[in-house]
Amino acid sequence: MRRLWQYRRSVVMTWLISYMVVLFIPIVLSAAVYGQTEKTLEAQIRRGSDSLLDQMQGSVDNQVESMKRLVAQVYANVTVQNLFYSNKFSRGDYRYDLYEITQDLKDLRAAYTTFDDFYIYWTQGDSVVMPYVYKEADAALDDFYHEGNLSLAEWKQQVRSINQRGFLTSSRTSETGEKQTFLNFISSFPADTDNQSAGSVVVMINTERLLSVITGAREFSGGHVLLLNETGGVLMGSDVSGPEILSEFSRFNGDSGSLSGTYQGEPSQFYYSRSANSDLTYATVVPDRVVWKEAAYVRNLTYSSIAFSLFGGIVLTFIFLRRNYKPIGKLMRVLSRQADEGSKSQTNEFQFIERALSETMDEKDRIHLRMKQQNNQLRANFIARLCKGRIEQQIPHEDALTTFGISFPTDQFAVLLFYLEEYKPFLERMAELQISDPLKLMPFIVTNVTEEIIGQHHNGYMAEIDDMLACLIGLREEKDNADQLQQLAEETRQFIKTKFEIELSIAVSGIHTSVSGISEAYKEALDVMEYKLVMGNRETIDYESWQRGHEAQSKSGYYYPLQMEQQLINYVKVGDEDKARRLLEEIMNRNFRQDSLSVELARCLMFDLVGTFIKTMEDGRHSEETLQLNHPWAFDRLAGLKTVKDIHVQLESMLQDVCTYYAAKFETNKSRIRQEELEELTVSIKQFVLDHYDNVNLNISLIGETFSMKSTYLSKLFKDQSGESLSDYMSRVRIEHVKRLLREEKATLQEVAGRCGFNDMNTFMRTFKKMEGITPGQYKKLS
Secondary structure (H helix, E strand, O other), X not given: OHHHHHOOOOHHHHHHHHXXXXXHHHHHHHHHHHHHHHHHHHHHXXXXXXXXXXXXXXXXXXXXXXXXXXXXXXXXXHHHHHHHOOOHXXXXXXXXXXXXXXXXXXXXXXXXXXXXXXXXXXXXXXXXXXXXXXXXXXXXXXXXXXXXXXOHHHHHHHHOOOOOXXXXXXXXXXXXXXXXXXXXXXXXXXXXXXXXXXXXXXXXXXXXHHHHOOHHHHHXXXXXXXXXXXXXXXXXXXXXXXXXXXXXXXXXXXXXXXXXXXXXXXXXXXXXXXXXXXXOEEEEEEEHHHHOOOHHHHHHHHHHHHHHHHHHHHHHHHHXXXXXXXXXXHHHHHHHHHOOHHHHXXXXXXXXXXXXXXXXXXXXXXXXXXXXXXXXHHHHHHHHHHHOOOOOOOOOHHHHHHHOOOOOOOOEEEEEEEEEEEOHHHHHHHHHOOOOOHHHHHXXXXXXXXXXXXXXXXXXXXXXXXXXXXXXXXXXXXXXXXXXXXXXXXXXXXXXXXXXXXXXXXXXXXXXXXXXHXXXXXXXXXXXXXXXXXXXXXXXXXXXXXXXXXXXXXXXXXXXXXXXXXXXXXXXXXXXXXXXHHHHXXXXXHHHOOOOOOHHHHHHHHHHHHXXXXXXXXXXXXXXXXXXXXXXXXXXXXXXXOOHHXXXXXXXXXXXXXXXXHHHHHHHHHHHHHHHHHHHHHHHHHHHHHHHXXXXXXXXXXXXXXXXXXXXXXXXXXXXXXXXXXXXXXXXXXXXXXXXXXXXXXOOHHHHHHHOOOOOHHHHHHHHHHHHOOXXXXXXXXX
């Protein structure tokens, strides 16, 4: 290891790393093959599970669909409707109706042969109606759930529930002593006028019949099949010893999918699919030991091949290293006689050889580059003096032009000025490429691109003048070249923007004759550039177009009438940010859609807009506080901004905060008023109940008519506000008055019930016991 450390900067280490990389390629490929094998096996298990789920879902969904059709036909039976929603039971003339229903069920029995049993539970008569016969509930329970898991109380709780529509697993012992399990579909009838249960339809199907269709698929996957309800309870499954509730059910997201988890303490894969026409979920559970059983051989083979490749590769690597380094070592011994020990220890062998051979050539290139840089700087200073009109009389300018390699084919000149607007993407790109000092690189790029494009038609020479780049152009043809210069400038701007992500503003001067006219062209380009910097435009504009628009706009001023100012203030005060923003955009477009507004008028318009914004905030102290919190230097920044675009962006940012405040304030007031109205309505309803509790016709519908509201909506509002349903509140008020009368007067229970709004003693007795836990008679004795 110590000898290897001595070669840490040597080419030996580079070769060693290269050989090791090559060595690890087959190892990585082996690992990739093993990973792909795992995925293939997992996909095979998934396909088997998906096939199983599809098979199970198709079978069960068809049964569920048949159950729903059967229930719908029972609901639609006229005889059932007449019996369940009438007072025939109290009159005692209901037995013939029961007989007719049994006959109708007999016909349905012949149509739905796939169901083991089905029956109708009738709440008023506490009876069960079946095909051919009807029985009392207690006797019928023993027929359907003999020695099963359902007690009489549990069964009645299910069939007497309101809005019940779901599945229940039950069991019974047949006459032969066989234990049978059934899947029960329970669907309750709509509640009667007293909101009491009318009854339920129950359809039973043997779970063994459903599981028999998926036996083959279950043996293929080696897992378990489960049918789950909406809470994760196991309705049926191939695993008879499985849990009653699947713990991983809460992680089932979406209509179908798979996940890893634990089933009965064993790591397993879960695959699930939700039914499209019910709340059922179909799931398969495959233990991990089944999934990875087939991968054991591939894993062992992969590990063996990796170990063999690693050992053989290391041996061959050291043999090739020793053989390949011998010629390099001889060459190093020859070159190191004239080199110092420090330079040899800091680099590897190839770098040392390269440095020794290139040092002489580098020195020559540095001298040549230094002379070229000095010549470019002198030429740039000469061009700057020409543009500013500072021509030295002692030296003829023809000699100076020849000295610096500048030639003008004709006596016509123009000047282009370049200003770097945005170059952040360029800097980020250079940082990724690890380019040092990219700010110095940008002028170099602009100079070379401009001279290349301009040089195709005219002679162009670049120079840096006062933080900008200037291009002095000598036209090759004596004709009107203004449009051509505009096109060349725009081509240059677009090329630099596309290739280097540098945004430029370019000002094009007019065409002047003689060398003395160069300074006039430079002044014109400066005027145009000043306008562009203030307006914030990133484009190319020539002096003649700008001059024509400038003269026209200076005569007409800018567009910002008082009506539009007042409209902008109104939009802000009502919190309508969209309309306020569109109006601000309209003002900007009306004044700046053409490059014709003078700098002075543009600044005046911006100050007018700032003044409008300040006037808007004078009526909203809280808006101003919010603005100062989010933009603590907002007004200082507005006063210090130089371009129209920057002021526009700042105004929009401030506009958003103020509009948001006003809109939020409006919604708060609206919510508060609505809440007060609901509280007042709740108090009125309570008072109405207190005033009319003795009215036997007092119900939710009567209260809804009194307050001109739908009963369902009124009941929901009351419960949301008071936390108690309206029917419970009416019952509580009546029971309180019943208790008072029982304590203070010696009236009969029927008389007390009638005075407190109860017209039915059964309802009175049931309500009193529900709320007090004892009967009215017991309460009267205690008081």
